[in-house]
Amino acid sequence: MLQLKSATQQTIIRITNDDNIKINHLKTYFMFKNFYKIVFRNMWRRKGYTLLNIFGMGVGLAAMVWGYQTYRYSFSFDNFHKDQDNIYRALTFQSGAMVQEVFSQWLL
Secondary structure, eight states: OOOEEEESEEEEEEOOHHHHHHHHHHHHHHHHHHHHHHHHHHHHHOOHHHHHHHHHHHHHHOOOOHHHHHHHTTTTOOOSSSTGGEEEEEEEEEETEEEEEEEEEEEE
């Protein structure tokens, strides 16, 4: 049972499961409607702050996409070999007359 209090009287209403689900959906709808009203009102009041946040989010998303594309591009080489799981990359560094060889432990 659900007790609803009004200004003049107290009423008791029986709610079935279907009605309870409908009421919960309505509560959720009105909650989000109120939330978005507040969000847009604050965005309209603070235009400079809103533009700065949107610009920052755009830069962040662009950096994420650029990083992902760079990652995909760098790991797209040498995928055509028969034994690609057993291929390693050897790096050679030379500083002056001294040559140092470094062998990578990562598979390509």
